[in-house]
Amino acid sequence: MSAILEVDNLRKEYRDFNLNVSFSLERGYLMGFIGPNGAGKSTTIKLIMNLLKKDSGAIKVFGLDNVKNEIEIKQRIGFVYDQNYYYDELTVEEMKGIISRFYADWDDELYRSYLKIFDLDPRKKIKELSKGMQMKFSLIMALSHHAELIIMDEPTSGLDPIVRRELLQILSEILQNENKGILLSTHITSDLDKIADYITFINQGRIVESTTRDFLLENYGVVRGKKELLMQTDKGLLIGVKENEFGFEALVKDKARAREIFGDKIIIDKPTLEDIMYYQIDGKVV
Amino acid sequence: MAQLIIKDMLLQRKRLIYFTLFYNVFAILILQDFFLPYLVAGIVVPYIMLQTALAYEEMNKSEIVINSLPVRKEKIVLARYLTIFIYLLISILCYSILTFLMNLFNLPLAGEPVSLAGIVVIFVGIGIIVSIYLPIFFRYGYIKGRVFHTVFTVAALILPTVAVKIIGENPELPGRFVVEDLVGVRTGIILLLLTLLILTISFNLSVWFYKKREF
Numbered sequence: 001m002s003a004i005l006e007v008d009n010l011r012k013e014y015r016d017f018n019l020n021v022s023f024s025l026e027r028g029y030l031m032g033f034i035g036p037n038g039a040g041k042s043t044t045i046k047l048i049m050n051l052l053k054k055d056s057g058a059i060k061v062f063g064l065d066n067v068k069n070e071i072e073i074k075q076r077i078g079f080v081y082d083q084n085y086y087y088d089e090l091t092v093e094e095m096k097g098i099i100s101r102f103y104a105d106w107d108d109e110l111y112r113s114y115l116k117i118f119d120l121d122p123r124k125k126i127k128e129l130s131k132g133m134q135m136k137f138s139l140i141m142a143l144s145h146h147a148e149l150i151i152m153d154e155p156t157s158g159l160d161p162i163v164r165r166e167l168l169q170i171l172s173e174i175l176q177n178e179n180k181g182i183l184l185s186t187h188i189t190s191d192l193d194k195i196a197d198y199i200t201f202i203n204q205g206r207i208v209e210s211t212t213r214d215f216l217l218e219n220y221g222v223v224r225g226k227k228e229l230l231m232q233t234d235k236g237l238l239i240g241v242k243e244n245e246f247g248f249e250a251l252v253k254d255k256a257r258a259r260e261i262f263g264d265k266i267i268i269d270k271p272t273l274e275d276i277m278y279y280q281i282d283g284k285v286v
Numbered sequence: 287m288a289q290l291i292i293k294d295m296l297l298q299r300k301r302l303i304y305f306t307l308f309y310n311v312f313a314i315l316i317l318q319d320f321f322l323p324y325l326v327a328g329i330v331v332p333y334i335m336l337q338t339a340l341a342y343e344e345m346n347k348s349e350i351v352i353n354s355l356p357v358r359k360e361k362i363v364l365a366r367y368l369t370i371f372i373y374l375l376i377s378i379l380c381y382s383i384l385t386f387l388m389n390l391f392n393l394p395l396a397g398e399p400v401s402l403a404g405i406v407v408i409f410v411g412i413g414i415i416v417s418i419y420l421p422i423f424f425r426y427g428y429i430k431g432r433v434f435h436t437v438f439t440v441a442a443l444i445l446p447t448v449a450v451k452i453i454g455e456n457p458e459l460p461g462r463f464v465v466e467d468l469v470g471v472r473t474g475i476i477l478l479l480l481t482l483l484i485l486t487i488s489f490n491l492s493v494w495f496y497k498k499r500e501f
Contacts, residue, residue, distance in 0.1 A: 052501070053498070053500060081351075085347050085351040089342065103356065
């Protein structure tokens with residue numbers, strides 16, 4: 001199946017930060033876009049949405065250039081940002097009335113069904129909604145026009161676990177339709193442990209890894225062993241080495257290779273996405 | 287584009303009515319002995335309403351949402367230019383109703399109805415202000431554009447005072463700054479056309495700036 005989103009050698013330079021990223025997302029999948037604060041997640045998303053101007057590189061959405069075909073593309077994108085940018089003086093219904101007219105495929109029936117699912121009162125002003133409810137409202141706006149690509153920038157930050165779970169459940173249901181794709185940026189990696197198909201990990205404006213979640217979780221490992229073992233290792237095998245009085249712990253990209261080198265002298269645990277992010281960001285490579 | 291205009295009206299609904307009414311009553315009751323109050327109704331009130339709408343936009347950072355929607359930048363810009371003329375219509379309508387009622391009841395401080403020449407002056411005045419301000423807003427955003435707003439506000443406060451002083455020191459002048467004497471039919475048409483030209487240039491400049499803006 002063709003890529004729903006292709007980011008190729010995308011560059012954006014600031015005085016103190018340079019972004020240079022490439023990745024792609026196939027239809028029918030959810031890509032978790034992870035990285036620490038300031039890694040370049042929001043910048044990348046704003047570039048995709050043409051809210052920022054790229055210095056060079058290419059962004060194709062549905063196979064179309066995101067600047068030349070901006071309006072056509074945005075008809076088919078649903079967006080959710082990290083905070084409420086809707087007019088808080090307006091009611092949910094008034095805001096819907098404004099937003100819906102921009103979309104050719106707006107589905108009022110679908111909108112009403114999401115209002116029910118999320119238990120959102122359309123007569124309430126947006127400023128009267130809690131942060132979780134505001135995020136649900138953003139999500140409803142993103143989902144009610146049959147968007148093919150849903151782009152979400154930190155939608156779960158600040159939400160309580162129940163709302164987060166509801167949101168993730170909805171996203172799973174959306175992906176039952178194989179024609180759709182979701183790019184979900186977050187630094188709460190536990191959200192992705194169950195639902196992400198692909199993980200793109202960005203740090204300091206560079207892609208560290210962009211692959212399937214299963215590949216990451218099956219090949220990476222968290223190893224623990226005695227300090228003496230650090231002398232025996234291949235260069236670059238151990239990532240983010242943390243030493244303490246009992247020994248060391250580190251991340252390995254290839255746990256089979258680590259087992260080959262160290263044998264039974266080490267313990268290898270299955271990492272979480274948070275482990276993979278944590279060790280790569282903070283720690284020395286041996 | 288219509289929904290962008292409706293959005294601004296919805297955002298200000300109560301204020302749009304209260305402010306327009308308040309400023310028009312103020313202009314008629316306080317300023318009419320010195321200055322044509324409908325200039326306040328036609329220039330100052332729409333400008334204040336525009337600033338209020340932009341302040342809402344800034345407060346909610348809603349330009350991010352607007353620019354994420356499938357809408358051309360040209361339409362976003364055009365909606366802003368058109369909205370101010372809607373404020374103008376509302377304010378002039380409010381002013382006209384007030385003066386009509388005041389004259390109907392023979393109140394001592396009845397306002398002067400808007401003349402054709404007055405409409406020309408209002409259109410030229412608000413047209414020029416908008417033509418200068420909106421490109422600055424679309425280039426730099428609301429916060430940086432406040433510099434122009436401050437200059438305009440100071441000018442709006444000082445100029446009437448100066449006008450009052452001049453009238454006071456020259457008793458041979460009529461009691462009001464008679465705009466009608468300055469605008470003949472031919473001059474009026476030329477001024478209107480020139481303002482339209484300036485507005486067109488300003489609109490294109492605003493679009494050009496807005497397409498380069500980052501959010």
